[in-house]
Amino acid sequence: MNTTLNDNDKLYRFISYETLLDYLVNKRFPFSKCKLFKDPWELFFNDAEFIIDDNDSWGDPHKEHLFAMCFTKTEESEALWRIYSKNKSGVKIVVSVERLKKLVKDSYLDFDVYLQEMVYDDNVKNEDFFVNKFPNAKTIKELRRACLFLKRKAFEYEQEVRLVLDSKKERPDEDIYHILVEDPNEIIEKIVLSPRIDNEMVILQRKILKDKFGFKGDIAKSQLYTYNSMRYKTNIHPFPD
Numbered sequence: 001m002n003t004t005l006n007d008n009d010k011l012y013r014f015i016s017y018e019t020l021l022d023y024l025v026n027k028r029f030p031f032s033k034c035k036l037f038k039d040p041w042e043l044f045f046n047d048a049e050f051i052i053d054d055n056d057s058w059g060d061p062h063k064e065h066l067f068a069m070c071f072t073k074t075e076e077s078e079a080l081w082r083i084y085s086k087n088k089s090g091v092k093i094v095v096s097v098e099r100l101k102k103l104v105k106d107s108y109l110d111f112d113v114y115l116q117e118m119v120y121d122d123n124v125k126n127e128d129f130f131v132n133k134f135p136n137a138k139t140i141k142e143l144r145r146a147c148l149f150l151k152r153k154a155f156e157y158e159q160e161v162r163l164v165l166d167s168k169k170e171r172p173d174e175d176i177y178h179i180l181v182e183d184p185n186e187i188i189e190k191i192v193l194s195p196r197i198d199n200e201m202v203i204l205q206r207k208i209l210k211d212k213f214g215f216k217g218d219i220a221k222s223q224l225y226t227y228n229s230m231r232y233k234t235n236i237h238p239f240p241d
Contacts (some may be wrong), residue, residue, distance in 0.1 A: 003115035007098035011071035011161055011191045012188075014084040020191065023093075024213040028178040029103060029187065031067035031165050034148070036175060039155070044124060045147035060140055066148065067165040067177045071095070073117065074122050074159045076224055085194040092222065093192035100163060103179060103187050112167040114145065118160040120153045195222035 023029060034043050043063065051057045072080065084090040097115065104113050123129050130143065137143050148164050165177060181187060191209065194201055202221045209215045 001101050001104055001115055003097065003114045005097045005115060005117075005161070006103070007096065011073065011095050011097065011100070012075060012092050013069070013071045013095070014077070014080045014083060014090060017089040017091055020091050022094065023184050023188065024209070024215060027182065027184055028068065028180050029184075031069050031163075031177045031179070033064070033171075033175050033177075034066040034164075035063040037068075039151075041124065041152055043147075045144055047226070050130070058140075060144055061191070062144065064170045064172045065167040067111075067117045067167070067171075068230060069163045070158075071161045071163065072159050073161055076222065077157070077159075078224060079157055081195060081222065081224065085196065088194045088196045090194050092192040093188045094192065095187060099189065101188050103181065104163070104165070104219050107165060107179065110169075111167055114148070114162075114164045114166065115151045116162060116164075118149050118151050118155075118158070118162060120151050120156040122153050124150055124152065164230065185214070188215070188217060190218045190220070191215060193219065193221045195224035197221060198224075 016073070019030075036048070038042065042057075043066070046060055046063045049057050049059050074080070079090075081090065100115060104111075121133075123133070126132075134143060134146060137146075138163055145166070148166075149162060151158075171177070181182070193205055197205070199221070206219045211218055
């Protein structure tokens with residue numbers, strides 16, 4: 001896997017409870033085709049025309065090659081909880097880079113695999129973006145790979161790290177590519193439940209996930225909304241003389 005991250009680095013993925021059960025029950029991890037991302041700028045490279053001069057231009061139609069799974073470097077995010085836990089049933093899984101390497105270890109024959117932090121740059125809208133950003137780029141593949149990890153600044157709150165599978169052949173009939181695993185416990189280190197879930201449901205969900213679905217790691221409730229009344233030292237008297 002091509003990455004600059006360290007094996008011990010922790011990454012987080014906010015998902016629905018149903019998606020988590022699919023991981024555990026069917027023992028598979030889904031990679032969505034990049035062309036299906038909701039933001040139309042996610043794959044701007046594939047829809048762009050690259051003009052060399054008035055008589056020469058080219059495009060890169062490789063939308064059917066690229067699949068991705070998205071993580072975040074941010075351990076806790078109110079925004080991401082609201083997006084993925086609208087009915088209090090969302091969860092967050094914790095993984096390490098080392099475990100992600102284990103997930104994709106059998107994929108190298110069919111895919112080039114990249115794990116990189118996203119770069120947030122609004123200059124992708126400028127016509128001279130490639131001339132200024134990648135003046136020494138020599139191949140289409142080099143440019144495409146760089147663009148897989150570019151997003152606009154409006155998404156900077158995500159602090160995304162993207163795991164990309166770049167297929168060595170066209171896959172027009174696959175919108176989702178699944179990597180099968182023998183034991184999801186080897187990939188998922190910890191499960192964190194929604195901060196808005198009732199404490200009684202935490203006990204129930206922990207029992208279900210462990211006893212029924214065989215998860216062996218730690219299961220906890222997010223402490224995002226945990227509040228302890230504070231005592232502060234001050235020199236200000238409420239009733240001055």
